[in-house]
Amino acid sequence: QVHLVESGGGLVQAGDSLRLTCVASGGTFASYAIAWFRQAPGKEREIIGAISRRQDSSIYENSVKGRFTISRDNVKNTEGYLQMNSLKPEDTAVYYCAAGRAGPWYIPPAGYEYQLWGQGTQVTVSS
Numbered sequence: 001q002v003h004l005v006e007s008g009g010g011l012v013q014a015g016d017s018l019r020l021t022c023v024a025s026g027g028t029f030a031s032y033a034i035a036w037f038r039q040a041p042g043k044e045r046e047i048i049g050a051i052s053r054r055q056d057s058s059i060y061e062n063s064v065k066g067r068f069t070i071s072r073d074n075v076k077n078t079e080g081y082l083q084m085n086s087l088k089p090e091d092t093a094v095y096y097c098a099a100g101r102a103g104p105w106y107i108p109p110a111g112y113e114y115q116l117w118g119q120g121t122q123v124t125v126s127s
Contacts, residue, residue, distance in 0.1 A: 002027035002116055006097050009121030012087055016125070020082040022097030022118055028077040029053075032099035033107050035114055036070060036082045038123075040093040045111065048095075049082070054104045063090075087125045094120040 008020040022034065035050035049060040051070045058070055067086045073079040080097055098114035108114060 002099070004097055004099060004116050004118035006095065006118040006121040009095060009123045011124045011126065014088055014125055014127050016087050017083070017085045018087065018123060020084070020095055020097070020121060020123075022080040022082075024078045024080075024099070024116075029072060029080060029099055030077045031101050032116070033102040034070070034072050034080040035098045035100065035108070036068075036080075037096045037098060037111065038091075038093035039096070039120075040090075043093075045096070047109065047111065050107045050109075051080070052105050052107050053102060057105055057107060059107050059109065084123070087123075089125045089127045092124050093122075095123050096120045 003025050005023050037045050037047050039045040048064050049070045051058040055074050069083040071081045097118045099116040100108040100114035
């Protein structure tokens with residue numbers, strides 16, 4: 001059973017950067033696309049971006065395009081990353097990594113297509 005654990009969250013000021021890491025244990029990400037979701041208080045969970053197995057394609061939610069970058073370690077295949085720059089107060093949320101079995105270039109766009117989930121890490125951006 002593959003387990004995911006996120007780390008790197010915290011309290012930052014607007015304009016700062018954070019890098020979240022998702023580590024897989026008990027297996028690897030080799031067969032999985034990796035996505036990052038977030039859920040703010042009182043709001044539904046939303047996908048903010050995802051990356052294919054081959055790391056040659058990615059998608060981003062409009063509000064984070066140009067500020068957030070998703071990447072993965074395709075050597076060990078046990079880590080995924082979310083680099084967040086120019087953070088805004090509206091980015092405050094619990095951030096989750098998720099992994100979904102997919103073909104080499106496919107990026108599952110919906111939450112139900114992801115079978116593995118981390119426990120989440122809190123990101124708080126103060127103004």
